[in-house]
Amino acid sequence: MKRRMINSLLGVVLVVVVVFCVPLALVEKRTIVNAARDRVDATAVRVLDLVEGRIGAKEPVNSRSFESQVxxxxxxxxxxxxxxxVSAGERPAGDHLLKAVERGSSSGVIVTVEQSREDVDHEIANMLLLLGVVALLAVQAAVALAVWQAKRLARPLTDLAEIAERLGSGDPRPRDRRYGVPELDRVAEVLDTSAERIARMLTAERRLAADASHQLRTPLTALSMRLEEITALAEDPETVREEATIALQQVERLTDVVQRLLTTQRDPRSPTAVAFDLDDVIKQQVEEWGPTLRERGRVLSLEGLRGITAVGTPGTVAQVLATLIENSLMHGAGTITVRVRPSGTSAVVEVQDQGPGVPADLGNRVFERAVSGRNSTGIGLAVARDLAEADGGRLELLSLRPPVFALFLGRSHED
Incomplete structure (x- = not known):
C-alpha cells in the first residue's frame, strides 16, 4: 500500500512537472532569443542614427564614431x-549568429550588426538548469510528502488490524484511538463498539459460570446429605421413603435453579414474581439445613410472624435464604435465627447468628464480588443480592455485630 501511494503521488507530480516545465522552458527560450534580437536591432538603429547625424553635419565617419555602441x-x-x-569590433566566427541590417532611406547608408549567440545559449542553459533544479526539488518534496502521507495512512490501518486481531484472540479492550481521518475514525469507532459489546458478552458468560457454580453448590450439597441419610437409614423403609421424597425435592430445586439461571441469562427482566406463602419457603430451609446444623452442634431458630404472603419467586427467595444460612454456617457461630417481621408494605426476613460478625472495614462491601472476610469465593452474597433485586426485593446488611442480613420482600394485598 505504501509503495502504491508513493508511486501514485510521484506519478502525478511528474506529470505536473512535465506539463508545467516543458511549455515554460519553450516560452522562456523564445523570450531570451527575442530579447537578444531586440538588442541587436536597437544597436543597429542607434548606429545608423549616429552615422546619418555625422553625415548631415559634414563630419567624417570612422569606427570611433560608433564604437561606443559596440x-x-x-x-x-x-x-x-x-x-x-567602416567596421568596429571583432567579427564573430561561425553561422550561429544574431544579425540585424538597417538602411538609411535618404543617405543610402547600410548598417549591419552581428552578435554571437554564445551568451544567449548560455542564458538559455542557465534557465533550463534552474527549471531542472526546481523540478528535482518538486519531485523530492513530492516523494517526502508521499512517504509521510503513506505512513500516516498506513499506521492507522496497522493499528486497526492489530485491534481486529486482538478481538479475535479474546482481548476485547477498546483502544479509543482516533487518527483525524473520518473514514478510519469510523472504522476505529465500530471496532471499539464491537470490543465493548464482546467484553460485556464475555463478562456475562463468566458471571453466569460463576453464579451457576455457586448456586448449584447449595442444592447439590443438600441433595448429597439426603442421599447420605438414605444410605444410613436403609433398613427403615418409611425413613428411606421420606428422605427420598426430600431428595427428589432437592432435584426439582436444582432443576429450578438451572432454569432460572438460563432464563436470567436470556432476559434478566423476565417477570416471574407471584404471591406465595413465606412459611413454606422457610420450612423448606429448616428441613434442608437441619441435619447439617445438628452435626456441627448448631441450632436453627425461627422467630416472628407466621402466615405471611410475600410477592416474589419462591425458588429465588429460597436460594437467597440458603445463601444467608450457609454464610452463617461457614463464617458465624452459635444459634442461627431466622426472623420474620413486617416493615411498612414489605415483609422482612432476617438471618442472624452469634458469630464475630462482619469486619468494620468491609461493611456493605460484602455484597461486592470477590470481596470476602475469610477464605471463600466472595460471590455468594453478591449473587444473593442480584437475585433479590432481580426478583423485586432487596438484600441489606442491617448490623455488623451481631451480623444481621435482611431480605426485604413485597407483601400481597390479601395479607
Whole structure:
C-alpha cells in the first residue's frame, strides 16, 4: 500500500512537472532569443542614427564614431555610398549568429550588426538548469510528502488490524484511538463498539459460570446429605421413603435453579414474581439445613410472624435464604435465627447468628464480588443480592455485630 501511494503521488507530480516545465522552458527560450534580437536591432538603429547625424553635419565617419555602441561579442559594419566599409569590433566566427541590417532611406547608408549567440545559449542553459533544479526539488518534496502521507495512512490501518486481531484472540479492550481521518475514525469507532459489546458478552458468560457454580453448590450439597441419610437409614423403609421424597425435592430445586439461571441469562427482566406463602419457603430451609446444623452442634431458630404472603419467586427467595444460612454456617457461630417481621408494605426476613460478625472495614462491601472476610469465593452474597433485586426485593446488611442480613420482600394485598 505504501509503495502504491508513493508511486501514485510521484506519478502525478511528474506529470505536473512535465506539463508545467516543458511549455515554460519553450516560452522562456523564445523570450531570451527575442530579447537578444531586440538588442541587436536597437544597436543597429542607434548606429545608423549616429552615422546619418555625422553625415548631415559634414563630419567624417570612422569606427570611433560608433564604437561606443559596440558591446562585447558584437560586430558593427557601416557601408557608406561611394566609400570604404567602416567596421568596429571583432567579427564573430561561425553561422550561429544574431544579425540585424538597417538602411538609411535618404543617405543610402547600410548598417549591419552581428552578435554571437554564445551568451544567449548560455542564458538559455542557465534557465533550463534552474527549471531542472526546481523540478528535482518538486519531485523530492513530492516523494517526502508521499512517504509521510503513506505512513500516516498506513499506521492507522496497522493499528486497526492489530485491534481486529486482538478481538479475535479474546482481548476485547477498546483502544479509543482516533487518527483525524473520518473514514478510519469510523472504522476505529465500530471496532471499539464491537470490543465493548464482546467484553460485556464475555463478562456475562463468566458471571453466569460463576453464579451457576455457586448456586448449584447449595442444592447439590443438600441433595448429597439426603442421599447420605438414605444410605444410613436403609433398613427403615418409611425413613428411606421420606428422605427420598426430600431428595427428589432437592432435584426439582436444582432443576429450578438451572432454569432460572438460563432464563436470567436470556432476559434478566423476565417477570416471574407471584404471591406465595413465606412459611413454606422457610420450612423448606429448616428441613434442608437441619441435619447439617445438628452435626456441627448448631441450632436453627425461627422467630416472628407466621402466615405471611410475600410477592416474589419462591425458588429465588429460597436460594437467597440458603445463601444467608450457609454464610452463617461457614463464617458465624452459635444459634442461627431466622426472623420474620413486617416493615411498612414489605415483609422482612432476617438471618442472624452469634458469630464475630462482619469486619468494620468491609461493611456493605460484602455484597461486592470477590470481596470476602475469610477464605471463600466472595460471590455468594453478591449473587444473593442480584437475585433479590432481580426478583423485586432487596438484600441489606442491617448490623455488623451481631451480623444481621435482611431480605426485604413485597407483601400481597390479601395479607
Amino acid at each position: 558591446t562585447g561579442g558584437s560586430y558593427v559594419e557601416v557601408q557608406l555610398p561611394g566609400l570604404d566599409v
